[in-house]
Amino acid sequence: MPPAEPVLAAREVTRRFGHRRVLAGVSLELRPGDALLLVGPNGAGKTTLLRVLAGLLRAQGGRIERRGDVGMVSHSSMLYDALTARENLRFFARLHGGSSRQRVASLLEQMGLAGRADERVSTFSRGMTQRLAIARALLSDPEILLLDEPLTGLDDASSEQVLGVLGELRARGRALLIASHQLAELMGVVTAVGFLTQGELRAVEPIAGRDLGAITARYREVTGRG
Amino acid sequence: MGDGLRAAWAIAGKDLAIEWRTKTALVSSVAFAVLVLAVLYFARDPTAVGAVDVAPGALWVTFTFAAMIGLNRAFLLERENRALDGILLAPVSPRAVFFGKLAANLVFVGTVELVSLPLFVLFYDVPIVRGLPALLGVTAMATVAFVAVGTLLSSMVVRTRFAELMLPLLLLPFLVPPVVGAVQATARILAERPLSEVQGWLKLLAAFDIVFVTISTLLFEATLEE
Numbered sequence: 001m002p003p004a005e006p007v008l009a010a011r012e013v014t015r016r017f018g019h020r021r022v023l024a025g026v027s028l029e030l031r032p033g034d035a036l037l038l039v040g041p042n043g044a045g046k047t048t049l050l051r052v053l054a055g056l057l058r059a060q061g062g063r064i065e066r067r068g069d070v071g072m073v074s075h076s077s078m079l080y081d082a083l084t085a086r087e088n089l090r091f092f093a094r095l096h097g098g099s100s101r102q103r104v105a106s107l108l109e110q111m112g113l114a115g116r117a118d119e120r121v122s123t124f125s126r127g128m129t130q131r132l133a134i135a136r137a138l139l140s141d142p143e144i145l146l147l148d149e150p151l152t153g154l155d156d157a158s159s160e161q162v163l164g165v166l167g168e169l170r171a172r173g174r175a176l177l178i179a180s181h182q183l184a185e186l187m188g189v190v191t192a193v194g195f196l197t198q199g200e201l202r203a204v205e206p207i208a209g210r211d212l213g214a215i216t217a218r219y220r221e222v223t224g225r226g
Numbered sequence: 227m228g229d230g231l232r233a234a235w236a237i238a239g240k241d242l243a244i245e246w247r248t249k250t251a252l253v254s255s256v257a258f259a260v261l262v263l264a265v266l267y268f269a270r271d272p273t274a275v276g277a278v279d280v281a282p283g284a285l286w287v288t289f290t291f292a293a294m295i296g297l298n299r300a301f302l303l304e305r306e307n308r309a310l311d312g313i314l315l316a317p318v319s320p321r322a323v324f325f326g327k328l329a330a331n332l333v334f335v336g337t338v339e340l341v342s343l344p345l346f347v348l349f350y351d352v353p354i355v356r357g358l359p360a361l362l363g364v365t366a367m368a369t370v371a372f373v374a375v376g377t378l379l380s381s382m383v384v385r386t387r388f389a390e391l392m393l394p395l396l397l398l399p400f401l402v403p404p405v406v407g408a409v410q411a412t413a414r415i416l417a418e419r420p421l422s423e424v425q426g427w428l429k430l431l432a433a434f435d436i437v438f439v440t441i442s443t444l445l446f447e448a449t450l451e452e
Contacts, residue, residue, distance in 0.1 A: 056311055057452055078312030082244045094236040095316035
């Protein structure tokens with residue numbers, strides 16, 4: 001069976017901020033069921049790449065093709081502190097063309113937030129806010145999910161929950177692109193690892209059959225960092 | 227209801243729900259309006275200047291500066307947690323975002339004006355009953371013009387470091403034409419002049435509305451780009 005068509009394809013994508021080159025001709029492809037972990041030192045361009053792929057930032061060169069909805073989880077929650085968890089999800093659901101109470105309720109349940117659904121986001125811990133942000137990103141059941149440091153600030157239980165959801169999404173054929181420094185935690189979810197440094201995607205390699213030590217050694221080799 | 231209209235409705239409803247819950251801008255704007263009306267009233271020498279001579283200016287200084295507080299807050303809401311990114315990730319046109327924000331701002335400024343008007347009558351004891359429909363018409367027309375530009379500029383300056391300072395500075399040149407028209411029309415209404423004397427100013431205000439709303443709608447998308 002031929003491989004499925006890519007749901008996300010970036011070709012030679014470039015982006016500058018003023019004179020600073022942040023992305024220097026990045027190319028990558030994501031197919032249904034792919035889960036690519038993007039690693040690289042701070043300032044390598046990971047967040048910019050995710051924002052460009054999501055359409056939040058304009059690429060100044062190259063081409064991006066998306067087949068399907070894009071969901072995104074970033075450093076910021078993209079939520080309104082003064083609204084409750086349920087109100088936030090219902091608002092964003094309306095923007096996506098639906099306001100299914102069932103969909104909102106089921107996402108709150110899935111993220112373990114059903115008991116706090118009618119409390120304001122301003123009262124939530126970092127972990128709860130992050131789980132709600134993931135629920136927001138999943139509202140339209142997107143084919144492509146971009147996640148920027150999805151495990152930051154989560155305790156072990158919350159991390160397990162989020163990893164479980166990501167694994168389930170991948171199994172359902174969703175394409176995931178995750179930028180994170182938490183290689184060890186994400187090893188069980190991702191299918192490949194991409195090494196981004198100085199705005200260049202130096203290599204994309206499958207993760208199957210390799211352990212954390214081998215990936216870390218390869219990271220050092222590619223990026224020149226420890 | 228079309229998708230764009232539904233999105234605009236959702237955005238306006240969300241903004242008003244947040245304002246209703248927090249009341250931060252509303253309380254500040256109304257308090258500011260009361261303060262300005264009182265200061266201008268007590269600064270006047272009643273033996274030298276008649277109330278009806280200063281009332282139009284006092285009314286429009288109050289309306290415009292009180293509105294500025296609300297306009298400043300319009301996009302600060304979206305900056306918190308980068309919630310605007312969440313909106314832009316949804317399949318929503320920039321035009322729908324603009325009209326949603328504009329509608330919420332108009333409701334907000336209209337509320338401040340409706341609360342300030344009885345206080346204005348109380349302080350200045352001017353005859354407004356006969357000219358009330360015309361006064362409300364003038365107020366609505368001038369408000370649409372400066373709130374449209376204010377919404378555009380609020381979106382433009384929100385990413386700058388001194389957003390609260392920049393908005394009044396940038397808005398001022400656009401504020402002058404409709405406010406001059408509104409002051410002139412209000413002066414004639416309060417002096418109980420025939421409506422025919424106001425019509426020219428109403429036409430001018432209508433022209434400002436058309437031009438400002440059209441230009442703001444067309445330029446809004448550019449303010450969303452980083």
